[in-house]
Amino acid sequence: MRMSLARRAGALSLALASGVTLVGFGSGALAGTSAASTAKASSGSGTITFALPPTVTPDYIFPFMTAQYLTNVNLYQFQQIMYRPLYWFGQGNSPTFNATLSMANAPVFSNGGKTVTITMKNYKWADGKPVTARDVIFWMNIVKAEKSVYPLYVPGEYPDNIVKMAAPSPTKVVFTLDKAYSSTWFLYNELSQITPLPQQAWDKESATGAVGNYDESPAGAAAVYKFLAQQSATPATYATNPLWKVVDGPFELKSFQTTGYSVFVPNPKYSGPVKAKYSQLIEQPFTTDSAEFSSLRAGTLDYGYIPTQDTSQIPLLKSQGYTSSPWIGWSINYFPMNYNNPKVGPIFKQLYFRQSVQYMVDQPTDVKKALFGYGYPTYGPVPIEPKNSLSTAQEASNPYPFNPKKSASLLKSHGWNVKPGGTTTCAKAGTGASDCGAGITKGEALSFNLQYASGQTYITQEMQQLKSNLAQVGVQLNLTSAPFNTVIANAAPCKVGPSCTWQMENWGQGWSYGPDYYPTGESIFATGSGINEGSYSNTVNDANINATHTVSGTKVLDTYENYLASQLPDVWQPNPDFQVSEIRNTLKGVVQSPLLNFTPEYWTTSK
Amino acid sequence: MAVDAEQILGEATVPSSPLVRPPRKRGAAVLSVFAENKLALAGLVIIVLVVLFCFLGPVFYSTNQVSSNLAISGLAPSASHPLGTDNVGYDELGRLMAGGQSSIEIGFAAAAIASVLGVLWGAVSGYFGGIVDTVMMRIVDAFLALPVLFVLLLMAAIVKVNAFNLTLVVALFSWLVPARLIRGETLSLRTREYIQAVRGMGGGAGRSIFLHVIPNAIGTIVVNITFQVADAILVLATLGYLGFGIPPPAANWGSMLSQGVTYLYSGYWWLIYPVGGLIILTVMAFNLVGDALRDAFDVRLQRR
Numbered sequence: 067m068r069m070s071l072a073r074r075a076g077a078l079s080l081a082l083a084s085g086v087t088l089v090g091f092g093s094g095a096l097a098g099t100s101a102a103s104t105a106k107a108s109s110g111s112g113t114i115t116f117a118l119p120p121t122v123t124p125d126y127i128f129p130f131m132t133a134q135y136l137t138n139v140n141l142y143q144f145q146q147i148m149y150r151p152l153y154w155f156g157q158g159n160s161p162t163f164n165a166t167l168s169m170a171n172a173p174v175f176s177n178g179g180k181t182v183t184i185t186m187k188n189y190k191w192a193d194g195k196p197v198t199a200r201d202v203i204f205w206m207n208i209v210k211a212e213k214s215v216y217p218l219y220v221p222g223e224y225p226d227n228i229v230k231m232a233a234p235s236p237t238k239v240v241f242t243l244d245k246a247y248s249s250t251w252f253l254y255n256e257l258s259q260i261t262p263l264p265q266q267a268w269d270k271e272s273a274t275g276a277v278g279n280y281d282e283s284p285a286g287a288a289a290v291y292k293f294l295a296q297q298s299a300t301p302a303t304y305a306t307n308p309l310w311k312v313v314d315g316p317f318e319l320k321s322f323q324t325t326g327y328s329v330f331v332p333n334p335k336y337s338g339p340v341k342a343k344y345s346q347l348i349e350q351p352f353t354t355d356s357a358e359f360s361s362l363r364a365g366t367l368d369y370g371y372i373p374t375q376d377t378s379q380i381p382l383l384k385s386q387g388y389t390s391s392p393w394i395g396w397s398i399n400y401f402p403m404n405y406n407n408p409k410v411g412p413i414f415k416q417l418y419f420r421q422s423v424q425y426m427v428d429q430p431t432d433v434k435k436a437l438f439g440y441g442y443p444t445y446g447p448v449p450i451e452p453k454n455s456l457s458t459a460q461e462a463s464n465p466y467p468f469n470p471k472k473s474a475s476l477l478k479s480h481g482w483n484v485k486p487g488g489t490t491t492c493a494k495a496g497t498g499a500s501d502c503g504a505g506i507t508k509g510e511a512l513s514f515n516l517q518y519a520s521g522q523t524y525i526t527q528e529m530q531q532l533k534s535n536l537a538q539v540g541v542q543l544n545l546t547s548a549p550f551n552t553v554i555a556n557a558a559p560c561k562v563g564p565s566c567t568w569q570m571e572n573w574g575q576g577w578s579y580g581p582d583y584y585p586t587g588e589s590i591f592a593t594g595s596g597i598n599e600g601s602y603s604n605t606v607n608d609a610n611i612n613a614t615h616t617v618s619g620t621k622v623l624d625t626y627e628n629y630l631a632s633q634l635p636d637v638w639q640p641n642p643d644f645q646v647s648e649i650r651n652t653l654k655g656v657v658q659s660p661l662l663n664f665t666p667e668y669w670t671t672s673k
Numbered sequence: 674m675a676v677d678a679e680q681i682l683g684e685a686t687v688p689s690s691p692l693v694r695p696p697r698k699r700g701a702a703v704l705s706v707f708a709e710n711k712l713a714l715a716g717l718v719i720i721v722l723v724v725l726f727c728f729l730g731p732v733f734y735s736t737n738q739v740s741s742n743l744a745i746s747g748l749a750p751s752a753s754h755p756l757g758t759d760n761v762g763y764d765e766l767g768r769l770m771a772g773g774q775s776s777i778e779i780g781f782a783a784a785a786i787a788s789v790l791g792v793l794w795g796a797v798s799g800y801f802g803g804i805v806d807t808v809m810m811r812i813v814d815a816f817l818a819l820p821v822l823f824v825l826l827l828m829a830a831i832v833k834v835n836a837f838n839l840t841l842v843v844a845l846f847s848w849l850v851p852a853r854l855i856r857g858e859t860l861s862l863r864t865r866e867y868i869q870a871v872r873g874m875g876g877g878a879g880r881s882i883f884l885h886v887i888p889n890a891i892g893t894i895v896v897n898i899t900f901q902v903a904d905a906i907l908v909l910a911t912l913g914y915l916g917f918g919i920p921p922p923a924a925n926w927g928s929m930l931s932q933g934v935t936y937l938y939s940g941y942w943w944l945i946y947p948v949g950g951l952i953i954l955t956v957m958a959f960n961l962v963g964d965a966l967r968d969a970f971d972v973r974l975q976r977r
Contacts, residue, residue: 356935375760376938428743435743487739520916523760523935527743530761530921534740545920 112344112671114653117358117370118143119645120521121549123326123351127310127319128298129261130208130291133217133597134555138578142663143349145261147330148313150338152184152202152260153253155583156659159452161396163253166339167665169197169262169314170239173253179246182257184239190337191264192313199233201262204269204281206231209259211287217596218581220588223615224256251615254584267312268294316342316667326351332667342667353549354521362388368653368671371645374438375523380646388648392440394452396585396660397578399444399641401518402600403570406562410514410569412505414600418476419503420634424466425473426535432640436527441642444576446631448585448623449641452660456585456620460628466638474539482512489513490540513542516570517556520547524642525574543570550574557599571599576641580661586614586623591635602635703892706969713965719958723951727773736767739922747936750943757943760932763924765943769951772924776906777955779840779925783909784901786844791851792894796882798852799859810856813849821846825908826917836919839912843905851897858890865889892970899963903956910952926952 118124124144126135154167165172171185189197206225213219213226230242247256270277271289280286297309304310304322311318316338317330328349332342350366352358355373362370363379365386372380372390380390403414413419429443442451446461474484481494481502490512492502502510518529526547533543548556550573557571577597582589588611589595593603610626649656655668707713742762750757756765798809825842832838862868863886871881887894906926912918913927921928926948933944 359938375936378940379938431744435746527746527761530741531743534742534761534922537740 113346114368115348117367118351120352120355128294132215136217147317148315150315156661161661175249180243182241186237192335198236199239202239204265205263207281207287208291211284212291218589220592220595255582258581264312368650370648374440387651391647393644393658395578395644399576400636401572402636404600406566406601416503418480422473422476425469428468429640436524441640444638444641447587448627458624461631470538485540514569515544517546518572519550519553519574559601703969710965712961716958716961727770730770736764738771772926776926780902780906782840783843783905787847788898791848792855795852795855796859799856862886896967903959
């Protein structure tokens with residue numbers, strides 16, 4: 067998921083709630099449920115105002131999102147407040163399966179791992195109807211019918227790998243798989259994608275049409291999807307459209323402005339373990355981090371963040387009644403290059419070129435000076451923070467440290483006429499070892515367009531620095547900025563052709579693993595996956611990824627990540643903390659999960 | 674020719690008397706009144722100093738204003754960086770010079786374009802009068818009714834921001850005031866005898882406007898140009914402050930100030946006060962000079 071939230075913590079534990087150790091993290095921290103149990107009882111009144119990230123606003127309410135809407139804000143801070151996923155992950159600071167908050171019991175694998183049985187718990191929709199197996203099948207039918215636009219779709223994997231599904235009773239779902247998979251991977255990365263939808267209210271093809279079982283045929287499911295997607299495309303109606311009132315999460319939407327300003331009230335029918343004990347949750351959008359900080363200083367926010375360039379003001383905020391708490395996400399940061407751009411794609415496909423660019427990214431300096439230490443480098447596909455044993459020693463070190471000489475040398479040795487401060491051009495076209503490479507013509511210049519997200523100072527600083535650094539080897543970056551949502555929308559995978567025009571897009575926070583919580587990377591680096599923005603394709607990498615799905619142990623993961631770290635599918639860049647949170651002292655029960663999902667029903671306020 | 678005619682008429686109306694000071698040459702009179710205004714002289718000195726600082730400064734104090742260096746960002750003033758460094762490591766003193774160059778260049782260019790367009794528009798409108806005047810002035814009124822900042826921001830967002838486009842965008846809304854001023858002048862000038870004489874002798878409208886109307890409105894035009902430059906610099910600073918300045922590595926004062934404000938709470942005062950002071954000083958200086966020129970071109974003051 068693009069963008070993330072997390073919390074600086076000690077060691078994490080990534081163990082299944084059942085107690086089965088998944089991987090070798092340290093011990094876990096405070097669980098969401100225990101946080102709630104220790105929270106002070108409130109009077110049931112009060113408003114909590116939460117600050118959204120700058121320029122990132124909720125703009126899609128239907129839980130089935132296409133790639134352009136797949137943001138952390140849409141998923142975690144907007145939709146999941148109202149529509150809870152089948153399985154919940156994150157216990158306190160640990161990115162682990164959370165049985166308590168899940169809407170079904172832990173899946174049972176049988177038949178040699180080829181059959182999965184899911185038993186629903188006793189949750190209810192806001193219209194009083196139970197959340198049933200049929201609601202899970204409803205979601206599945208839509209995903210299967212619309213997998214071409216499903217952003218997490220990976221050919222051959224979810225939902226293709228579920229070859230048969232049935233609901234033998236209202237509380238039981240049975241999936242038959244095409245082969246046996248690692249049960250951990252299947253739970254963390256496949257079943258994690260399911261969100262039950264209210265079939266009894268949403269299975270219709272038009273606003274005036276009757277509810278039926280249209281989803282049971284692919285054409286009907288497509289029509290239902292089309293209708294729901296259309297409804298979701300008009301944000302102005304989010305708070306008034308009766309469709310979106312049928313929620314199973316702890317909150318329902320009371321009002322919504324197209325600026326992203328959202329007011330939630332507790333869902334009185336919520337049947338989860340803890341109900342919200344305050345009257346309103348407000349999500350406040352901002353266009354810049356400075357504007358958010360001004361609001362924080364003015365005391366209008368209960369839960370905000372301090373821009374890294376203003377962290378010297380933490381003591382001041384402390385004196386105003388705030389507690390500072392960095393939130394580290396289970397994420398990596400990169401920006402994609404479009405391999406299918408007909409003009410510059412052939413250049414991006416050259417490993418030596420990507421290495422040359424990566425040598426010019428000075429991550430330690432970026433972390434120190436642009437992020438003021440509130441971040442860490444990205445050297446590969448597995449997060450190195452929070453501390454864990456999934457990232458290898460190779461990834462924790464920097465395979466491509468800042469080195470202009472090596473960068474220039476790589477270009478020269480591959481037929482480029484390097485002009486520091488000018489524009490480097492291809493002098494030796496061809497496919498030989500010392501030539502520029504396939505599809506690159508003589509005289510072609512290393513000049514690229516890079517659009518980055520506006521509103522956050524550190525992104526601007528890093529991009530300006532990258533431009534200056536690359537100019538040292540004659541690579542010209544033409545920088546422009548745009549709001550986050552625009553950058554995300556532009557960075558869509560496209561097929562080679564005249565309309566596939568974007569070259570580099572940087573929304574600033576890469577990918578936080580979720581709902582693919584186990585960092586095997588199929589969603590973002592496998593050939594043809596829906597959010598492999600740049601259309602990176604590498605058969606060795608695909609094979610490595612596939613191995614992590616069926617073979618137990620972390621050795622296959624090590625192989626995958628070490629290979630991909632060296633292959634540079636995108637440009638690795640420093641990963642900022644999701645935010646340096648500032649939480650009003652009267653707000654209790656906040657747990658900043660590294661998976662970025664949050665549970666505001668546990669919060670209490672004594673303001 | 675018109676000036677001569679005016680001088681003839683002027684001489685005819687001024688009685689020759691030992692008590693009456695003989696008329697001075699127009700330029701000398703203007704300079705004399707201007708020189709009496711100490712604030713104006715101070716403004717002129719400031720403008721000269723700012724121009725020298727921006728355009729000659731880099732000759733004596735050379736800095737790299739093309740490549741940023743994050744490793745030395747946010748340094749406080751020191752011997753190696755007298756005004757510190759900004760948030761991407763540019764030397765702030767050198768940045769002020771570079772930013773000043775673009776601000777002054779674009780300011781002057783926008784003022785020149787706006788003045789030429791405004792003078793021509795106003796002169797034609799005033800000279801012909803009637804339906805031509807009505808239509809042309811309603812167009813001016815329509816433009817004046819638009820919320821300028823909103824439209825400027827819209828245009829800056831639509832067009833690719835570079836020095837040339839920014840000059841045109843600023844000029845687009847700056848010609849309206851001179852157009853109205855010159856139109857008013859022209860309405861008065863066109864009734865003068867020497868204009869009537871030109872018409873009577875078969876002179877065309879172009880001849881009247883370019884050789885008689887505009888030269889006789891030169892005072893108004895010059896005064897207006899100084900205000901136009903000041904306004905253009907201010908508009909540029911506003912656009913830059915709002916994020917629509919020339920993109921890096923090019924510098925402009927507005928963007929620098931905006932960037933400095935981002936670090937207000939970090940105590941990076943050197944990113945705020947010097948550039949803020951320069952903007953205020955420059956705009957004030959142009960306004961002082963403009964005020965003094967207005968006085969200097971005032972015939973009544975010349976005859977004191």
